[in-house]
Amino acid sequence: MSIPAEHRRIAADEVRLPPxxxxxxxxxxxxxxxxxxxxxxxxxGTSIRDLAEACGIRSATLYAHYPAKxxxxxxxxxxxxxxxxxxxxxxxxxxxxGSAARLAALVRAHVLVFARYPLLAMVANNxxxxxxxxxxxxxxLLRADAQQMILDTVNLGMDxxxxxxxxxxxxLTAIAGMGxxxxxxxxxASHYDPETIADTYATFALRLVGVEA
Amino acid sequence: MSIPAEHRRIAADEVRLPPxxxxxxxxxxxxxxxxxxxxxxxxxGTSIRDLAEACGIRSATLYAHYPAKxxxxxxxxxxxxxxxxxxxxxxxxxxxxGSAARLAALVRAHVLVFARYPLLAMVANNxxxxxxxxxxxxxxLLRADAQQMILDTVNLGMDxxxxxxxxxxxxLTAIAGMGxxxxxxxxxASHYDPETIADTYATFALRLVGVEA
DNA sequence: GTCTATATGGGGATAGAC
DNA sequence: GTCTATCCCCATATAGAC
Numbered sequence: 315m316s317i318p319a320e321h322r323r324i325a326a327d328e329v330r331l332p333p334x335x336x337x338x339x340x341x342x343x344x345x346x347x348x349x350x351x352x353x354x355x356x357x358x359g360t361s362i363r364d365l366a367e368a369c370g371i372r373s374a375t376l377y378a379h380y381p382a383k384x385x386x387x388x389x390x391x392x393x394x395x396x397x398x399x400x401x402x403x404x405x406x407x408x409x410x411x412g413s414a415a416r417l418a419a420l421v422r423a424h425v426l427v428f429a430r431y432p433l434l435a436m437v438a439n440n441x442x443x444x445x446x447x448x449x450x451x452x453x454x455l456l457r458a459d460a461q462q463m464i465l466d467t468v469n470l471g472m473d474x475x476x477x478x479x480x481x482x483x484x485x486l487t488a489i490a491g492m493g494x495x496x497x498x499x500x501x502x503a504s505h506y507d508p509e510t511i512a513d514t515y516a517t518f519a520l521r522l523v524g525v526e527a
Numbered sequence: 528m529s530i531p532a533e534h535r536r537i538a539a540d541e542v543r544l545p546p547x548x549x550x551x552x553x554x555x556x557x558x559x560x561x562x563x564x565x566x567x568x569x570x571x572g573t574s575i576r577d578l579a580e581a582c583g584i585r586s587a588t589l590y591a592h593y594p595a596k597x598x599x600x601x602x603x604x605x606x607x608x609x610x611x612x613x614x615x616x617x618x619x620x621x622x623x624x625g626s627a628a629r630l631a632a633l634v635r636a637h638v639l640v641f642a643r644y645p646l647l648a649m650v651a652n653n654x655x656x657x658x659x660x661x662x663x664x665x666x667x668l669l670r671a672d673a674q675q676m677i678l679d680t681v682n683l684g685m686d687x688x689x690x691x692x693x694x695x696x697x698x699l700t701a702i703a704g705m706g707x708x709x710x711x712x713x714x715x716a717s718h719y720d721p722e723t724i725a726d727t728y729a730t731f732a733l734r735l736v737g738v739e740a
Numbered sequence: 741g742t743c744t745a746t747a748t749g750g751g752g753a754t755a756g757a758c
Numbered sequence: 759g760t761c762t763a764t765c766c767c768c769a770t771a772t773a774g775a776c
Binding site: 440454504506511 | 530531533534535536567568569570571572653655656657660663667670671693694696697698700701702703704705706707708709711712717719723724727728730731734735737
């Protein structure tokens with residue numbers, strides 16, 4: 315990767331994924347290489363020939379696995395959003411609604427996705443606009459639901475006196491936004507462990523909503 | 528704009544700019560339309576014909592004003608980074624280094640740029656990777672310097688006891704990151720004033736570094 | 741500066757043999 | 759499933775008249 319780090323839109327360059335996130339065989343290999351290329355150059359900045367070459371096959375062969383270039387992206391967007399939504403859903407049980415513990419668990423889960431799987435998260439979040447409306451719809455639902463989990467938590471914490479924020483929606487944008495940006499810088503300069511980042515950001519989120527932490 | 532809001536990568540759709548940020552005449556008009564198109568579809572997702580049509584001219588005419596498509600983007604990236612850097616620089620005088628007042632002023636300035644000029648900020652920050660190394664270099668210096676202003680403030684505030692954070696660099700990434708994301712959602716749903724967002728985010732930043740606010 | 745016309749290459753995608 | 763060969767269109771960019 316001869317591009318200077320600060321000129322790239324993502325600092326990480328190794329594709330990391332949850333176990334079994336991609337299918338085995340050629341279809342999975344295509345998705346794997348597409349994550350790398352789409353994260354680095356964007357969907358429109360990557361040609362079908364670039365992708366084929368990275369996979370060690372001819373471009374025509376891609377069409378035996380996916381009906382169009384767009385479907386490769388759509389699949390990555392779907393996987394990325396499912397990974398994220400699952401992570402947040404899994405953070406709910408065992409934490410009381412509207413509590414500091416719940417907010418911390420949600421933020422930890424949120425940040426861990428962006429720190430552990432930065433390339434996948436980048437593609438899912440920054441290239442979604444290049445997918446057609448129909449193919450993007452399921453991911454948009456998952457995204458809205460994930461956002462609502464955090465907003466509900468902030469709102470309920472306000473109602474029950476656990477939190478104190480000037481504006482719950484702005485707290486949501488700030489908390490969600492700082493986590494999303496981790497995908498861009500993770501892997502640069504200092505080598506932080508994803509767990510460390512997640513814990514620290516959870517602390518930041520609690521402070522942000524007025525909880526001593 | 529028939530694209531559903533949540534499917535777009537940017538919620539705002541009106542190009543807003545600081546006074547005199549763009550030249551007068553056709554060159555300026557080209558930059559103006561390029562901001563809109565590059566913000567919405569990305570550099571590689573916008574053709575030279577799309578851009579010409581938006582300007583009401585033929586594609587060949589663009590080359591009387593810019594030597595190549597890339598130079599149009601490079602100019603926007605440069606302008607965007609200069610606007611941002613100027614805003615942060617202007618926040619320094621009158622605030623003591625390493626103080627809560629300085630951090631608040633820097634965060635206010637940072638967030639205001641992304642809230643007031645979301646399309647320009649989006650292009651400058653999300654499409655920089657599509658500009659050649661030579662053309663991108665000056666912007667990268669401005670960006671590094673702006674980041675250092677915030678990091679110095681956090682570090683000095685730690686040294687002098689004004690702040691208390693688990694990790695200054697992570698505080699920087701969190702504070703800078705939440706501000707940058709404003710460009711994506713500003714203009715959606717709730718109608719916040721940029722000043723309100725900036726003030727609220729400044730409060731969040733102070734809380735984040737352990738200052739009662 | 742702007743146009744029409746066009747050069748030239750690369751893009752996504754398909755046909756058909758193996 | 760994979761290949762070679764190819765279609766066809768659209769991309770950036772240029773030539774040259776007005």
